[in-house]
Amino acid sequence: EIVLTQSPATLSLSPGERATLSCRASQSVSSYLAWYQQKPGQAPRLLIYDVSNRAAGIPARFSGSGSVTDFTLTISSLEPEDFAVYYCQQRSNWPLTFGGGTKVEIK
Amino acid sequence: QVQLVESGGGVVQPGRSLRLSCAASGISFSASGMHWVRQAPGKGLEWVALISYDGSNLYYADSVKGRFIISRDNPKNTVYLQMNSLGAEDTAVYFCARDRRLRELDHWGQGTLVTVSS
Numbered sequence: 344e345i346v347l348t349q350s351p352a353t354l355s356l357s358p359g360e361r362a363t364l365s366c367r368a369s370q371s372v373s374s375y376l377a378w379y380q381q382k383p384g385q386a387p388r389l390l391i392y393d394v395s396n397r398a399a400g401i402p403a404r405f406s407g408s409g410s411v412t413d414f415t416l417t418i419s420s421l422e423p424e425d426f427a428v429y430y431c432q433q434r435s436n437w438p439l440t441f442g443g444g445t446k447v448e449i450k
Numbered sequence: 451q452v453q454l455v456e457s458g459g460g461v462v463q464p465g466r467s468l469r470l471s472c473a474a475s476g477i478s479f480s481a482s483g484m485h486w487v488r489q490a491p492g493k494g495l496e497w498v499a500l501i502s503y504d505g506s507n508l509y510y511a512d513s514v515k516g517r518f519i520i521s522r523d524n525p526k527n528t529v530y531l532q533m534n535s536l537g538a539e540d541t542a543v544y545f546c547a548r549d550r551r552l553r554e555l556d557h558w559g560q561g562t563l564v565t566v567s568s
Contacts, residue, residue: 377554379495386545386558387487387495398556430495434553438511439485441495 345369347431347442355450362418364445366431371411375435378407378416381444382427390429391416421447452476452557454546459562462536470531472546472559480504480524483549486531488542489561496542500549501529513539536566 346369356362366376376394379387389398391407394414404419418425426449431442458470472484486498499520500509508520519532529546543563547555 375553379555381495386560387547387555388558389554389556392550392554392556432495432554437509439497439500441497444494 344438345372345433345436345440347433347440349429349431349442349445351445352443353446353448355448356421357450358421358423360421362416362421362425362447364416364418364429364447366409366414366416366442368412368414368433368435370436372433372435374410375433376407376409376414377432377434378405379430379432380425380427381430387430418447452548454548454557454559456544456546456559456562459544459564461565461567463568464537464566466536467532467534468536468564470533470544470546470562470564472529472531474527474529474546474548477548477557479527483552484520484522484529485547485549485555486520486529487545487547487555487558488540488564489545490539490542493542498544499531533564536564538566540564541566 348367350365374393378391381387395407406417428444428446430444453475455473462468485500501520517535522529543561545561546559548557550556
């Protein structure tokens with residue numbers, strides 16, 4: 344099973360600041376890496392697929408990068424609605440796995 | 451618009467069974483693989499199972515293999531999760547989600563809560 348480790352666990356930032364979230368895989372996941380956003384009491388929402396492609400309707404302030412085992416989700420300038428938990432997910436190997444999540448909170 | 455609506459959750463005693471349903475609309479259901487993903491209270495996401503568009507391929511997490519069965523009824527646009535031999539560790543919100551390209555999950559339901567407790 345591929346283990347995804349996200350860091351930091353919590354990121355305390357102010358609106359307008361840049362957020363950089365990390366996801367490290369225990370082995371190569373090629374380009375099969377996606378990111379999701381989840382707000383309290385809501386379902387996850389697909390943000391990024393294939394490492395760097397934004398899903399439909401996702402604002403350009405969200406971007407993904409990385410390769411092999413190290414991946415990054417960047418939010419260029421935090422909006423109030425961006426404070427949430429973010430998960431990475433791989434499907435390079437079965438089983439499909441998620442990272443433990445990074446909470447982006449208001450400082 | 452896409453809607454995935456889960457139902458069937460509730461409180462169940464340890465060792466008992468429960469069947470969840472997920473009714474889909476706004477998607478080409480018979481052409482879509484479907485997942486179940488769960489989230490224990492205050493915890494992260496855990497993938498549970500996937501069924502291919504025609505039901506011919508099934509995939510399970512090790513934690514539920516042999517206890518849970520995923521199935522679908524394409525004419526009814528519904529996917530099911532039969533959960534047997536439930537334990538406290540199965541307490542979670544269960545989400546259904548549409549599979550895209552066997553890579554990512556692009557549409558999610560709002561979830562249904564399953565609580566296993568005596």
